Amino acid sequence: MHDNHMLVWIDHSQAKLFEIGRHPADSIVVQDAGPQHSLHRKRDHLERAGSSDEHIFMDSIAAALSDSAGILIIGPGQARTELASVLKDRFPLISKNVWAVEPINHPTDPELIAYGHAFFHKEERMR
Numbered sequence: 001m002h003d004n005h006m007l008v009w010i011d012h013s014q015a016k017l018f019e020i021g022r023h024p025a026d027s028i029v030v031q032d033a034g035p036q037h038s039l040h041r042k043r044d045h046l047e048r049a050g051s052s053d054e055h056i057f058m059d060s061i062a063a064a065l066s067d068s069a070g071i072l073i074i075g076p077g078q079a080r081t082e083l084a085s086v087l088k089d090r091f092p093l094i095s096k097n098v099w100a101v102e103p104i105n106h107p108t109d110p111e112l113i114a115y116g117h118a119f120f121h122k123e124e125r126m127r
Contacts, residue, residue, distance in 0.1 A: 007074065010083050031057075070124075073102075076105050
């Protein structure tokens with residue numbers, strides 16, 4: 001397995017990035033600087049979609065993914081698909097390395113790392 005695969009777990013308030021490879025996983029946490037909502041209304045997400053906080057959040061994630069050869073984006077809700085869209089529209093060179101976008105709830109960090117190892121091992125065998 002290559003050392004430059006990244007698993008991204010993202011929700012509306014943070015992203016956890018795990019480097020998945022032969023060595024123990026390194027992780028990065030990116031916090032959204034925007035206002036946090038306890039209610040999850042569609043209107044709240046639409047109002048934030050073009051905000052500068054949202055751009056900073058997505059740009060920070062993209063910067064961390066810039067050297068990744070394989071990227072798996074997972075998470076609950078719409079944040080994972082929003083990230084994939086941002087990468088496609090604004091960071092096409094990074095977007096071409098997105099191997100999958102999948103739904104998953106709130107696993108623990110060790111569960112995320114195990115999921116990433118299983119995913120990339122399987123995908124590399126198929127590619």
